[in-house]
Every structure is written in structure tokens, then in C-alpha cells.
Amino acid sequence: MTTRMDVALSEINADLHTALATFAAHEQILVALDFDGTMSPLVDRPEDARPLPASALAFETLSQQPGVHTALVSGRNLASLAAVYPEPMPQICIGSHGAERRLPESLRAHWDDQPLTMVQSERLKSLSQALEMVAKTHENVTLEYKPSATVLHVRRATREVGISAIAEAKHALNSIHGVKLLEGKSVLEASVHQGDKGESLTWLRELLQVDAVLFVGDDVTDENGFKVLTPADLGVKVGSGTTLARHRIGSPQDLPDLLQFLISVRN
Structure with a gap:
């Protein structure tokens, strides 16, 4: 196509x-x-x-x-x-x-449905903590927790704040091995599922x-x-x-x- x-x-x-x-x-x-x-x-x-x-x-x-x-x-x-x-x-x-x-x-x-492995669980905990730090320092940026992922939502933030939050989140997640990033409309999802x-x-x-x-x-x-x-x-x-x-x-x-x-x- x-x-x-x-x-x-x-x-x-x-x-x-x-x-x-x-x-x-x-x-x-x-x-x-x-x-x-x-x-x-x-x-x-x-x-x-x-x-x-x-x-x-x-x-x-x-x-x-x-x-x-x-x-x-x-x-x-x-x-x-x-x-x-x-x-x-x-x-x-x-x-x-x-x-x-x-x-x-x-x-x-x-x-x-396969439960997360111990490695995946630890990885999910680490990426969630990284995103929590980003959300805490950006106004109107929120998190959504899923069984195998955490999602950063910036729809209610200003455009500038949203861009900054997503950029900081990507940088923070770079050091965590095995994280799959899915960027959509005003969201960034970090998942341990591939x-x-x-x-x-x-x-x-x-x-x-x-x-x-x-x-x-x-x-x-x-x-x-x-x-x-x-x-x-x-x-x-x-x-x-x-x-x-x-x-x-x-x-x-x-x-x-x-x-x-x-x-x-x-x-």
C-alpha cells in the first residue's frame, strides 16, 4: 500500500x-x-x-x-x-x-492470558516510576495504568507542556531495556508487551x-x-x-x- x-x-x-x-x-x-x-x-x-x-x-x-x-x-x-x-x-x-x-x-x-514474568513485572514497575516523575512535574499530565503498560496522557495539557512531557518521558525510558513505546494522539504508552x-x-x-x-x-x-x-x-x-x-x-x-x-x- x-x-x-x-x-x-x-x-x-x-x-x-x-x-x-x-x-x-x-x-x-x-x-x-x-x-x-x-x-x-x-x-x-x-x-x-x-x-x-x-x-x-x-x-x-x-x-x-x-x-x-x-x-x-x-x-x-x-x-x-x-x-x-x-x-x-x-x-x-x-x-x-x-x-x-x-x-x-x-x-x-x-x-x-499469561501473567507477567518477574522480569516484566520489575520492568513495568521501573517504567511506571519514571512516568510518575514526569507526570508530577507537568501540569494536567496524567497516567493510566494497564496490566502490562503505563500510559502518559497529555490531552488536557497545553501543547507546549504536552510536547515537553512526552520528550522527557522518552528520554527517561531510554535506559529501561525491553520497553515498547507506542505514541498516539496526545498519549505515550510504555509497555512490557511487544x-x-x-x-x-x-x-x-x-x-x-x-x-x-x-x-x-x-x-x-x-x-x-x-x-x-x-x-x-x-x-x-x-x-x-x-x-x-x-x-x-x-x-x-x-x-x-x-x-x-x-x-x-x-x-
Whole structure:
């Protein structure tokens, strides 16, 4: 795939509709969605996020169609997702960029949550302490703790403070071996887990034996997902910014129309 710069939504609607129709013609498909900035508009406080009702309803409708698998693929941890997503949640949920995986009973034998090793636990403690020092000295910079990572949030800070905090955090973490950094929109995640959304999508493709994958995401970390898509797959970027995805929608408010169109052509 080639990198594309910003394209106005009106210029790609016809192409996207054609691509969705081609994708829908496959017998077995996976529709995988990011959460923050994709199903839910971005908010200052992660706990205030909610999927747009029309998106959640369309996603649930898709999951009930023969030959269609649906999955949330998020950087959030699974507990955080469960707290903000209304019932019914999708049966397949990938959390913490792949470190956590919630599967239906029929697939649970394919995944075991592995506890952190002693080395990973010590590494997580060290990186958390480093980020705590950064957050303590920067106004409106907060931390989020995950089972295998700690996240520095700068969305509520001024632009200058945010840039400074992330730069200091990267410098502080340089000395800790084995830390994976994932930088997104106003966040820096430091993890002891080495996976990402691309690895998670590849794993789901093989597990579910699907013919094609649709992945929709908005953030820099979603590029890891777009880069593993094949020519039969479909990547859709939400919002502006350079991306490997071949198509784009303007905002989370456009996602219900995309999903409804997919439902209609699938039928």
C-alpha cells in the first residue's frame, strides 16, 4: 500500500462504496474497529468515552450476519473497554494493543492470558516510576495504568507542556531495556508487551479463517494494523493525517453510514 495524504470525504465516497461492496462479497469476513476516535469521539477524560449509539447498533447487527465476524481492537485495557461500552459488547475484544484478548467460549482454547514474568513485572514497575516523575512535574499530565503498560496522557495539557512531557518521558525510558513505546494522539504508552494491533489482526485472521479483513482506526497506533492488510482487505482511516489506509472517513460520526452500507450490500 502507498501512503496517502488528506483526501476530502466527498472525493472518496464512490471509491469507498465500491471497495465496501467488493469486500462484502467475500464469504467470510472480519470487521475490526478501533474504539477511541473511531466508535467514540475523542474526549478529554477516557472514562467519558462512549460509542455512538448508531455505530454500536450497526456493529451488533453485523455480528449477527452469517459469515461476518466482528472485533474491537483497542489500545484500552479490557476493563476500561467494559466500563464504557454498553451491552452487548462484541464477543471478540482485543485490549491493550493485543496484550489482552476476550474471546467467545468456542475460541477460548486458542488464547491463554499469561501473567507477567518477574522480569516484566520489575520492568513495568521501573517504567511506571519514571512516568510518575514526569507526570508530577507537568501540569494536567496524567497516567493510566494497564496490566502490562503505563500510559502518559497529555490531552488536557497545553501543547507546549504536552510536547515537553512526552520528550522527557522518552528520554527517561531510554535506559529501561525491553520497553515498547507506542505514541498516539496526545498519549505515550510504555509497555512490557511487544505486540501491536497489526499482530492482533494477523492472529485474528488466522484464528477465524476469514477471506478478508476490514479495519477502521484513527490513531497513529492504528497504522500498525493498516500495514498488515492484504490487497483483499480494506483499511479506513478516520479523520486527517498521513496514513497507509487506502480510504478515509471524516469523523466517528461517519462510521454508522459506513457500517450501514456494509450491512446493505452484505444482504
